[in-house]
Amino acid sequence: MEPPDLRRLLSNVPLRTVLIVPFVLQILGAVGLVGYLSFRNGQQAVNELAGQLRSEMSARIEGELKGYLESPHGFNRINSATFAEGQFDMVEGRNAVQFLRQVQVSDFIYASYCGDQTGQYLGAYRYTPEDNQTTIALSVSNAGSDYNLDFHRIGTTGDKGSLLQRFRPYDPRQRPWYGSAVKAERPIWSEVYLDFATGLPTITASEPVYGQNNRLIGVCATDVVLLQELRQFLANLSIGDSGIAFVMDRSGALLSSSTDEPLTTGEGEAMTMLQAVDSSDRLIQATTSDLQQRFGSFEEIYSPQQIDFKLPRDGLDLMGGEHLFVEVLPFQDDRGLDWLIVIAVPESDFMSQIYANTRNTVLLSIVALAIATGVGIVTARWVIRPLLELNNAAKDIAKGELDRTVEIHRSDEVGELANSFNAMAGQLQESFQTLEAKNAELQHLDKLKDEFLANTSHELRTPLNGMIG
Known part of the structure; x- marks a missing residue:
């Protein structure tokens, strides 16, 4: 059984609200749930795809390096x-x-x-x-x-x-x-x-x-x-829209990358190899900084690693706070090479379509909500308008307008109610007319009675007055 407070609360809710709000909430809940599940499933699929892509790209770079450095x-x-x-x-x-x-x-x-x-x-x-x-x-x-x-x-x-x-x-x-x-x-x-x-x-x-x-x-x-051949190969890799690939040694010196950034710093005899953590490319700099913090030293990376981390915010940079998918693959041979192959891809490269679909889902939800609200309002008016007319007619009858009827031509339950109301109003009017006729007749009889009594009283009073006088 419903609690009294809830029953009292529901009894005070307008019928129009009862007809519109649940309908709109159902639409909103269904669309929101479908959108959320679609987004989560898409995100999970993206994570799996990102892992496969990173592994594939690092394997391709490894194969290229082996061929590149074997001859x-x-x-x-x-x-x-x-x-x-x-x-x-x-x-x-x-x-x-x-x-x-x-x-x-x-x-x-x-x-x-x-x-x-x-x-x-x-x-x-x-x-x-x-x-x-x-x-x-x-x-x-x-x-x-x-x-x-x-x-x-x-x-x-x-x-x-x-x-x-x-x-x-x-x-x-x-x-x-x-x-x-x-x-x-x-x-x-x-x-x-x-x-x-x-x-x-x-x-x-x-x-x-x-x-x-x-x-x-x-x-x-x-x-x-x-410089040239390896950089060209890295630049030609399809690593999303803004993903990067780079190779560095265990000291952190940047050996090659898919960007066009110079690999040296300084001039003349002061020229040195550019350290990856000092790179002007934000993805390279953020990735190497995270690897240093995570492992303590590049020397501690012994096996392939797949890492996801969040880019730090940088002022108004729109990339701030975005997730980055990273693959690190040690590259070694028996002749002394010991490098690290790194792939870094922003999540947005994979999620852009999902974000677009999510935006479309939100827009469709708003449109669906607007349509549902409009349909609910129209439906509520269609249901409530004859009820309001019946209510007003009942009030008019209560005020004495016994000839009041409603013009509702429908074949549904509301139409049957209107017909019953009109029949009731007709019967009520007929009953009142009958009562009024009876009342008029009673008033006439009462008048005749009064006249009869008056005449009888007069007739009786006349002989009595003669006898007395």
Whole structure:
């Protein structure tokens, strides 16, 4: 049973409200629930899709890096065998065609060369003169160049042509790529460094060369510039509308990215590799900062990680507070590479369509609510108007207007009620007319009675007066 207070409250609610409000609330609740469930299901699907996309993108970058960085060591093996057989003319700086071909066929190979234990050096090098027209030159350092690094034109057979530029004294044995390979006694990678001639981020694959009795002859190496080819590959990846991909080493130095941001900072001898946490790109900076806080150090990331975090707000930046999907994949090989591949995608890249659908759902809900309210009002008026007319007619009858009827021509229950009301009003009017006729008749009889009594009294009083008088 309903509580008395609730029953009293409901009894005071207008019929129009009872007819409209529940109808509107049902529409609003149904549309809101459907919209919410649709949004949540879409968000869950997006999270799964984002995880798959991040894994796919990082795997593609890993595969590209492996292919990208395998050929330099392949070139070194070939060059080491040729060097061990004495086929490179280190004294005269000739027969460097093998180096020439390697630089020609691989756009990402910047230089291919060998240095020996006597301080001689021979190779092919991408040379960019003052007119910025890059060409492949023969690079040589020996007694003939007074052990300066000279760049010469190179013929199709790999022989030395005219001098292009004398750079400066150069002893390969003092270079990191040479000393590291000799110390490791196996093929290795150097740390990423800025090339002394170009200032570009470069990594060198080097391999020690041994002759008879395991005697060290020298070292062969291949320089790989990390700037163009890898950046182009990263930039061409479809990582949402505003997602980014970048590669950094364990120190946090930015090696490559899908943005066009310079990878170095400073000028001249003060030029250094750009740290990812100092990047001008907000996604790169926020991602690396979060990784540092989360793991304490980039060295602590041992396995693939999928991370979601919220970007900090930055003034009026509309991206502030947005969620970011991040994938971190360690990239390592047995030659000393130890980098991190990072994918970062804003949630809005995946959720934009869902947000649009949600906005459409809200708009449709408002339209549906307006229509439902309008239909409810029209329906309430259609139901209540004859009831109000009946109510007014009943009040008029109560005031004595017994000829009052209602003109409601409907075949539903309200129409039946109107017909019954009119019949009742007719019967009531007929009853009142009958009563009035009876009343008039009674009044006439009462008048006749009064006249009869008056006449009788007079008749009786006359003889009595005669008798008395």
